[in-house]
Amino acid sequence: MSSLRSSDRELSPEKTAAVLDGALQEFLAHGYAAARIDRIVAAAGVSKATVYRHFADKEHLFMALMQRLASRKKLFWDESIERFEEEPTTFLRHCALTMLENVADDPQVLAFFRIILGESGRFPQLAQAFLTNIEKPGLDCLTQYFQAHPELQLPDPEVAARMFIGTLTHFVVTRDILHGRQIIPIDRDRLLDNLIATLVRPASSASA
Amino acid sequence: MSSLRSSDRELSPEKTAAVLDGALQEFLAHGYAAARIDRIVAAAGVSKATVYRHFADKEHLFMALMQRLASRKKLFWDESIERFEEEPTTFLRHCALTMLENVADDPQVLAFFRIILGESGRFPQLAQAFLTNIEKPGLDCLTQYFQAHPELQLPDPEVAARMFIGTLTHFVVTRDILHGRQIIPIDRDRLLDNLIATLVRPASSASA
DNA sequence: GTCTATATCAGGATAGAC
DNA sequence: GTCTATCCTGATATAGAC
Numbered sequence: 001m002s003s004l005r006s007s008d009r010e011l012s013p014e015k016t017a018a019v020l021d022g023a024l025q026e027f028l029a030h031g032y033a034a035a036r037i038d039r040i041v042a043a044a045g046v047s048k049a050t051v052y053r054h055f056a057d058k059e060h061l062f063m064a065l066m067q068r069l070a071s072r073k074k075l076f077w078d079e080s081i082e083r084f085e086e087e088p089t090t091f092l093r094h095c096a097l098t099m100l101e102n103v104a105d106d107p108q109v110l111a112f113f114r115i116i117l118g119e120s121g122r123f124p125q126l127a128q129a130f131l132t133n134i135e136k137p138g139l140d141c142l143t144q145y146f147q148a149h150p151e152l153q154l155p156d157p158e159v160a161a162r163m164f165i166g167t168l169t170h171f172v173v174t175r176d177i178l179h180g181r182q183i184i185p186i187d188r189d190r191l192l193d194n195l196i197a198t199l200v201r202p203a204s205s206a207s208a
Numbered sequence: 209m210s211s212l213r214s215s216d217r218e219l220s221p222e223k224t225a226a227v228l229d230g231a232l233q234e235f236l237a238h239g240y241a242a243a244r245i246d247r248i249v250a251a252a253g254v255s256k257a258t259v260y261r262h263f264a265d266k267e268h269l270f271m272a273l274m275q276r277l278a279s280r281k282k283l284f285w286d287e288s289i290e291r292f293e294e295e296p297t298t299f300l301r302h303c304a305l306t307m308l309e310n311v312a313d314d315p316q317v318l319a320f321f322r323i324i325l326g327e328s329g330r331f332p333q334l335a336q337a338f339l340t341n342i343e344k345p346g347l348d349c350l351t352q353y354f355q356a357h358p359e360l361q362l363p364d365p366e367v368a369a370r371m372f373i374g375t376l377t378h379f380v381v382t383r384d385i386l387h388g389r390q391i392i393p394i395d396r397d398r399l400l401d402n403l404i405a406t407l408v409r410p411a412s413s414a415s416a
Numbered sequence: 417g418t419c420t421a422t423a424t425c426a427g428g429a430t431a432g433a434c
Numbered sequence: 435g436t437c438t439a440t441c442c443t444g445a446t447a448t449a450g451a452c
Binding site: 029030032111114115116117119120122124128130131135153154158159160162163165166167168173174178179184186190191195197198199 | 237238239240241242319322323324325326327328329330332335336338339340343344347361362363364366367368370371373374375376377378379381382385386387388391392394398399402403405406407409
Binding site for chain 2: 438
């Protein structure tokens with residue numbers, strides 16, 4: 001009597017995944033309000049009725065998708081925590097490059113950010129899931145690092161962490177999300193080098 | 209024969225202003241796609257036909273409104289430029305407070321930012337107008353200030369300006385736009401004090 | 417459990433009176 | 435130049451067959 005009943009689960013995981021994949025493209029490309037169920041259906045290769053059997057309505061589908069995306073990027077900072085023993089310059093450069101690679105270089109992530117920001121009025125829970133899963137781990141990681149390195153003589157480790165992430169976020173938002181490459185141009189490596197140099201510059205005695 | 213023809217101008221400025229005021233509320237509250245012409249009409253106290261006589265369609269109305277808002281906030285940094293002679297700590301604190309007062313404390317401006325960010329995919333020109341009119345003047349102002357104060361020994365004035373504005377922007381975005389007051393809390397004055405302290409801390413010789 | 421076909425409705429845009 | 439009344443596209447959501 002192992003599995004005579006097959007009516008326990010009413011939905012096929014396959015179709016669910018197909019719908020979510022179609023929804024991914026559509027919502028990331030057009031935002032919530034302008035997304036069209038028809039196009040999700042077409043991309044997923046299922047019927048409209050199937051969508052509504054798996055998800056109560058457009059809003060639930062959207063929330064399910066976004067929550068999944070947010071938690072998928074959760075492990076983001078785990079590898080950086082492994083490197084707590086490295087020199088500040090090395091460690092910070094590694095963190096910055098990881099951030100930029102995972103965000104600025106991935107159009108899907110950029111679109112994801114745009115949605116989170118744009119729909120933060122209508123879907124505050126989503127914005128908060130984003131902060132909890134992605135923003136907070138990064139801030140915590142860097143705060144702990146700065147705390148563990150008092151020789152940098154930073155007046156406030158948490159503020160230093162916010163300066164680091166804030167500067168990089170501002171860079172990505174203005175350049176990639178707001179299309180500012182021509183308007184307020186700056187070389188990526190120049191920003192990186194001097195951001196790090198400003199934070200780790202010797203505070204009292206040192207060089208000439 | 210001074211003005212026998214009265215059909216030179218076809219639109220009344222009064223109604224135009226009324227429509228734009230109604231559109232302001234509606235677009236800022238709901239974003240572009242979810243905004244309803246019906247509600248704009250109701251708020252403006254005009255008929256739907258009037259809207260379409262003054263503006264080609266929803267998109268043109270939206271652009272006109274947003275462009276107007278962007279250029280309205282243009283003078284933002286003018287008063288700060290008058291204070292170039294002040295001490296770094298004083299000057300930077302003044303800049304930061306001006307930014308926060310003009311943005312974080314004004315729900316309408318917050319909504320405006322949310323729209324700009326959210327619709328930056330569909331309306332790239334709008335995002336760029338925002339950068340040109342609001343973001344760039346601020347960066348230029350601070351860059352020039354840091355350039356004029358080499359005693360701070362900042363390795364790169366422009367990067368320092370980006371750190372300053374980036375940190376404050378990140379603060380406002382995470383706290384007010386993404387509803388993060390509970391999730392990644394930080395006292396405003398603590399952030400401000402230590403942001404400034406980190407940038408202006410004596411680089412070589414000084415205190416004990 | 418998934419499909420086809422359809423109900424239902426709302427929103428953007430316009431025609432014609434005044 | 436503005437209003438009232440209306441068109442019509444297109445979108446969400448569902449009913450019923452297989």
